[in-house]
Amino acid sequence: MVIATALTILMGHQADAARIKDLATIAGVRENALIGYGLMIGLNGTGDKTGTLFTVQSLSSMLNKLGVAVDANAVKVKNVAAVVVTAKLPPFVKPGGRIDVVVSSLGDATSLQGGTLLLTPLDGADQQVYAVAQGPVSIGGFIGGKEGDSVQKNHPTVGRISGGAVVERAVPVNLGDKASLTLLLRQQDFTTATRMASAINTRIGNGDLAAATDSGTVRLQVPEAYHGRIVELVADIEGLDVSVDLPAKVVVNERTGTIVMGEHVQIADVAVSHGNLTIRVKTELQVSQPSPLSEGGQTVVTPQRETDVTEDKAQVILLPEGTRLGDVVRGLNAIGVTPRDLIAILQAMRAAGALQAELEIL
Numbered sequence: 001m002v003i004a005t006a007l008t009i010l011m012g013h014q015a016d017a018a019r020i021k022d023l024a025t026i027a028g029v030r031e032n033a034l035i036g037y038g039l040m041i042g043l044n045g046t047g048d049k050t051g052t053l054f055t056v057q058s059l060s061s062m063l064n065k066l067g068v069a070v071d072a073n074a075v076k077v078k079n080v081a082a083v084v085v086t087a088k089l090p091p092f093v094k095p096g097g098r099i100d101v102v103v104s105s106l107g108d109a110t111s112l113q114g115g116t117l118l119l120t121p122l123d124g125a126d127q128q129v130y131a132v133a134q135g136p137v138s139i140g141g142f143i144g145g146k147e148g149d150s151v152q153k154n155h156p157t158v159g160r161i162s163g164g165a166v167v168e169r170a171v172p173v174n175l176g177d178k179a180s181l182t183l184l185l186r187q188q189d190f191t192t193a194t195r196m197a198s199a200i201n202t203r204i205g206n207g208d209l210a211a212a213t214d215s216g217t218v219r220l221q222v223p224e225a226y227h228g229r230i231v232e233l234v235a236d237i238e239g240l241d242v243s244v245d246l247p248a249k250v251v252v253n254e255r256t257g258t259i260v261m262g263e264h265v266q267i268a269d270v271a272v273s274h275g276n277l278t279i280r281v282k283t284e285l286q287v288s289q290p291s292p293l294s295e296g297g298q299t300v301v302t303p304q305r306e307t308d309v310t311e312d313k314a315q316v317i318l319l320p321e322g323t324r325l326g327d328v329v330r331g332l333n334a335i336g337v338t339p340r341d342l343i344a345i346l347q348a349m350r351a352a353g354a355l356q357a358e359l360e361i362l
Contacts, residue, residue, distance in 0.1 A: 017241035020183070020196060024218065026234065027182035032089040032171055034130055038120030040081045040103065040112055040137065046156075047081040047115075048107035055082040055107050062118070081109035085120050085133050087165055091173050098163035101133045111156035112139050122165060133165035175230040181220045188216035191245040199240045204233075248357035250346060255362075257339040259346070262357070270354035272345055 039058055040047070048055040059080055060072035087101040103117055115137050122131040137159035185193055193212035200210035200220060210220045226233040248264040288300045337345065349355040 017243045019238065020199070020240050020242060021238035023187075023192065023196065023242060023244065024183040024185045027184055029091045029173060029175075031091065032124055032130070034087045034089055034122040034124055034165075036085040036120045036122040036133065037106075038083055038085050038103075038133070039118045040083045040105075040109075040115040041079060041118060042114055042116045043079045043081055043109065043112065044114055045078045046111040046113065047078050047109045049078070050076050052082065052107040055080060058082055081112060081115065082106040083112070083117065085117065085122060085165075087122055087131060087133070089124070089130055089167070089171060091171065093167050094170050095167050097167045099131060099165050099167060101161050101164045103137050103159045103161065105157035109157060112137055112159045113156055115159075117161060117164070124171075128169065130169045130171070131165040131167050133161065135161045135164045137161050137164075175234075176228055178230055179222055181222065181230070181234070183218040183220065185216045185218070187246065188214075189245055189247070190215045192242065193218055195245070196242045199242050200237050203237055203240055249360065250355070250357050251360045251362065252343050252346065253362040254340075254343055257343070259339060259342055265355070265357040267349060267356060268354045270349060270352065272349070 037058075039055070039062065050056070056072050056075045059077070060070045060075055063070045082105075083103045084106050085101050085103050087099050089099060093099065101117075101122070103112065105112060117134055117137055120133045121129045122133055124130050138161070139156050139159040183196065185196070190212070193215055197210040197212045197218050200218070201207045204210075204223055209223060210218060212218050220237075222230065222233060246262060246264070248266065249262050250265060251260045252258070284304050286302045286304050288302060290298065346355065346359060347361075350359045
């Protein structure tokens with residue numbers, strides 16, 4: 001059954017231990033978003049149309065800065081496209097380093113294939129320039145043909161330039177003089193945070209330097225032996241294994257029929273009934289023609305509909321209290337439910353108070 005294949009892979013024992021570097025990040029050490037507006041040239045007639053005013057104005061302004069006087073009203077080119085350039089600036093990258101950029105069409109260009117991005121400053125949230133991007137774009141696809149006869153692969157109006165931006169300014173992150181570090185859990189949980197603090201205290205040989213302040217934060221006082229050596233301290237603790245504990249949760253995507261259950265999902269005593277009602281309407285067109293020698297006769301098309309209603313017998317399965325995920329899967333497979341049927345059953349079980357887990361519907 002599809003349900004067994006999709007869900008039994010989630011069954012198992014308690015979650016294995018994970019490294020701290022996979023569970024948490026250090027407060028203040030993060031990426032920063034960059035954005036810029038630029039022009040893409042060299043397109044083979046797939047650029048913005050003449051009516052895209054901001055593209056024409058940008059092209060005219062750029063040419064004027066290069067010493068070429070151009071009337072914006074006279075510019076009519078199809079090989080240029082206005083684009084928005086985005087990138088992520090890593091926390092410790094230095095000036096001269098390179099980062100990847102994503103180029104997205106802003107106007108009505110049909111493809112960025114073969115285009116080259118002109119020099120584009122990339123600004124941060126503070127409106128300061130942190131990088132400059134330029135270079136040929138790779139879109140990983142194509143579009144060809146004309147009018148109704150065309151073929152397209154992937155998304156041709158978004159591309160990427162690997163190492164396409166040179167960093168001009170770094171975001172200052174100073175760890176050397178910190179007296180404490182704050183670890184932020186990617187998934188908040190009180191038990192996991194407490195276990196993480198305990199693992200850190202055991203590693204550094206002091207029982208009170210690390211403490212969980214809430215479900216998503218562990219604060220660590222820098223030991224005297226690590227003053228001025230924060231990088232070594234982080235390296236010592238980020239590889240420690242911590243047993244992860246997560247709440248019982250069921251995630252349902254009703255649009256795609258996808259259901260993901262955690263291993264701690266339990267149910268109370270509940271009886272589940274499953275039955276299908278199928279209504280099939282079949283229409284046949286009957287053609288009635290007049291006799292060969294009749295006068296004024298007309299050909300008449302008469303639809304004849306046949307309705308068939310089939311209702312399967314209800315199947316009932318009893319799931320006792322304390323039943324875990326494996327038993328739920330086997331029981332629901334026994335009555336032949338589909339993924340979409342299972343979504344409806346889970347919602348009904350939650351409404352009845354029998355599902356001992358959080359139900360999240362995407």
